[in-house]
Amino acid sequence: xxxxxxxxxxxxxxxxxxxxxxxxxxxxxxxxxxxxxxxxxxxxxxxxxxxxxxxxxxxxxxxxxxxxxxxxxxxxxxxxxxxxxxxxxxxxxxxxxxxxxxxxxxxxxxxxxxxxxxxxxxxxxxxxxxxxxxxxxxxxxxxxxxxxxxxxxxxxxxxxxxxxxxxxxxxxxxxxxxxxxxxxxxxxxxxxxxxxxxxxxxxxxxxxxxxxxxxxxx
Amino acid sequence: xxxxxxxxxxxxxxxxxxxxxxxxxxxxxxxxxxxxxxxxxxxxxxxxxxxxxxxxxxxxxxxxxxxxxxxxxxxxxxxxxxxxxxxxxxxxxxxxxxxxxxxxxxxxxxxxxxxxxxxxxxxxxxxxxxxxxxxxxxxxxxxxxxxxxxxxxxxxxxxxxxxxxxxxxxxxxxxxxxxxxxxxxxxxxxxxxxxxxxxxxxxxxxxxxxxxxxxxxx
DNA sequence: ATTCTGAATGAACAACCATTCACTCATTGT
DNA sequence: ACAATGAGTGAATGGTTGTTCATTCAGAAT
Numbered sequence: 361x362x363x364x365x366x367x368x369x370x371x372x373x374x375x376x377x378x379x380x381x382x383x384x385x386x387x388x389x390x391x392x393x394x395x396x397x398x399x400x401x402x403x404x405x406x407x408x409x410x411x412x413x414x415x416x417x418x419x420x421x422x423x424x425x426x427x428x429x430x431x432x433x434x435x436x437x438x439x440x441x442x443x444x445x446x447x448x449x450x451x452x453x454x455x456x457x458x459x460x461x462x463x464x465x466x467x468x469x470x471x472x473x474x475x476x477x478x479x480x481x482x483x484x485x486x487x488x489x490x491x492x493x494x495x496x497x498x499x500x501x502x503x504x505x506x507x508x509x510x511x512x513x514x515x516x517x518x519x520x521x522x523x524x525x526x527x528x529x530x531x532x533x534x535x536x537x538x539x540x541x542x543x544x545x546x547x548x549x550x551x552x553x554x555x556x557x558x559x560x561x562x563x564x565x566x567x568x569x570x571x572x573x574x575x576x577x578x
Numbered sequence: 579x580x581x582x583x584x585x586x587x588x589x590x591x592x593x594x595x596x597x598x599x600x601x602x603x604x605x606x607x608x609x610x611x612x613x614x615x616x617x618x619x620x621x622x623x624x625x626x627x628x629x630x631x632x633x634x635x636x637x638x639x640x641x642x643x644x645x646x647x648x649x650x651x652x653x654x655x656x657x658x659x660x661x662x663x664x665x666x667x668x669x670x671x672x673x674x675x676x677x678x679x680x681x682x683x684x685x686x687x688x689x690x691x692x693x694x695x696x697x698x699x700x701x702x703x704x705x706x707x708x709x710x711x712x713x714x715x716x717x718x719x720x721x722x723x724x725x726x727x728x729x730x731x732x733x734x735x736x737x738x739x740x741x742x743x744x745x746x747x748x749x750x751x752x753x754x755x756x757x758x759x760x761x762x763x764x765x766x767x768x769x770x771x772x773x774x775x776x777x778x779x780x781x782x783x784x785x786x787x788x789x790x791x792x793x794x795x796x
Numbered sequence: 797a798t799t800c801t802g803a804a805t806g807a808a809c810a811a812c813c814a815t816t817c818a819c820t821c822a823t824t825g826t
Numbered sequence: 827a828c829a830a831t832g833a834g835t836g837a838a839t840g841g842t843t844g845t846t847c848a849t850t851c852a853g854a855a856t
Contacts, residue, residue, distance in 0.1 A: 373822060373833050395704035397615065401814060411835045416815060418833095475703055482700030484761050485693055486613035491761070498762065520789045522777070528758070528766070529774045535757050536750025543702050543709070544716065548746070556747045559740070563781035571738045591803045591852060618843060629805045634845060 380418050380428070382408050387429045392472035396479035427489050430480050433473060434497045440468055445504055452511040453568040456530075456561060459505060463534050464554040474542040498531075505530055516567050526564050533560055598636050598646070600626050605647045610690035614697035619643075645707050648698050651691060652715045658686055663722055670729040671786040674748075674779060677723060681752050682772040692760040716749075723748055734785050744782050751778055 386408035448455020509523035540548040562569040604626035666673020727741035758766040780787040
């Protein structure tokens with residue numbers, strides 16, 4: 361009978377899946393506070409408290425580690441989207457609200473993760489693999505929001521509203537707000553960003569969304 | 579009396595200012611089609627048709643060249659903003675329209691330049707110099723748009739509109755649309771982006787902006 | 797023509813970094 | 827206990843890249 365009860369104190373060897381996760385987390389930290397340009401295999405290993413060689417042991421190459429890190433974030437986001445999709449089944453308006461809530465939830469748009477997103481976005485154009493991973497994420501987002509907007513237009517009375525245009529707008533607005541959260545944290549907060557996004561929805565769908573109360577400071 | 583008439587054929591030596599411009603243009607091209615990570619002093623020099631050493635001759639270092647390139651783009655943008663500011667003096671609505679027109683004008687949001695913007699944006703958090711240059715640009719934009727929105731709110735009847743919120747929104751929306759233009763050119767065009775931005779203004783200020791005609795393809 | 801200046805060159809150098817691999821040692825099975 | 831396994835290590839390696847500098851040479855001054 362194996363003594364598995366006492367929590368593992370500090371195993372020197374760990375199952376591959378655990379090490380991979382550990383290295384991905386270390387990569388996020390390293391990119392978040394050093395930038396992609398200054399993130400080396402050495403900094404990741406140091407951040408993880410492991411040796412250099414381990415990166416090439418668990419991932420084929422540094423590039424492999426970076427790719428898996430991006431995929432990790434993309435998967436996390438898409439999983440969160442599923443919840444909103446479920447909500448939207450019953451009510452498209454509630455679905456849109458859920459999307460906005462999700463986009464500015466702490467664990468999704470933590471500054472560390474935003475830093476990583478934008479580091480990779482800058483390289484999207486030149487790395488087909490990054491492009492593919494990001495494109496999948498974008499597409500599932502756009503498809504969802506477009507459908508929600510279309511259904512809301514049907515059930516409400518919105519003659520002027522073009523669902524595709526609104527979906528593009530909300531998507532772009534969210535990306536832009538994320539950028540603000542990352543580079544100007546002193547003038548943008550998750551809460552304010554969420555209100556800006558909801559204000560947008562209130563402008564477009566006044567029958568279904570109330571304007572958020574104005575609580576401006578500064 | 580100097581013969582300055584015949585256009586210079588192919589001088590081996592050129593005035594410093596000309597070389598600097600030439601190298602900055604080469605940097606934009608290199609970053610735009612190789613990415614910041616794969617842009618080396620050698621690629622820039624090659625793109626400019628000059629030798630390696632010239633970068634360190636005209637700029638102290640590679641970092642200096644990159645910084646000057648960013649400043650070049652920032653200055654270009656701010657100069658374009660001045661025109662819109664002049665327009666806004668007479669009519670805030672026309673000023674906002676001018677801002678949107680400007681943001682999606684060919685020479686401002688050329689794909690080459692967008693690629694450079696986002697390459698640097700990814701590094702903003704880690705390079706104080708980049709941060710300063712970008713922050714100045716952002717601030718002049720935000721201040722301008724905020725004032726235009728505030729004046730429009732006064733002269734129109736918009737009890738629910740919060741100028742600061744709208745300014746943040748338009749700014750974020752524009753950044754997000756730029757991102758789309760860069761990474762998904764197949765589904766976003768300058769013209770469509772412009773319409774999305776104007777649709778936003780029409781939603782917020784219905785008395786001053788018409789909804790753009792829907793000409794959706796695909 | 798001849799000299800002088802400094803713009804431009806590009807080979808050489810030094811620093812950095814991803815990758816490799818011979819070796820160590822914790823863990824598991826017998 | 828002992829042997830076998832393979833996860834983990836980290837020094838060494840080779841490739842890449844920013845920077846330097848002795849040298850070249852075009853254009854201006856004399």
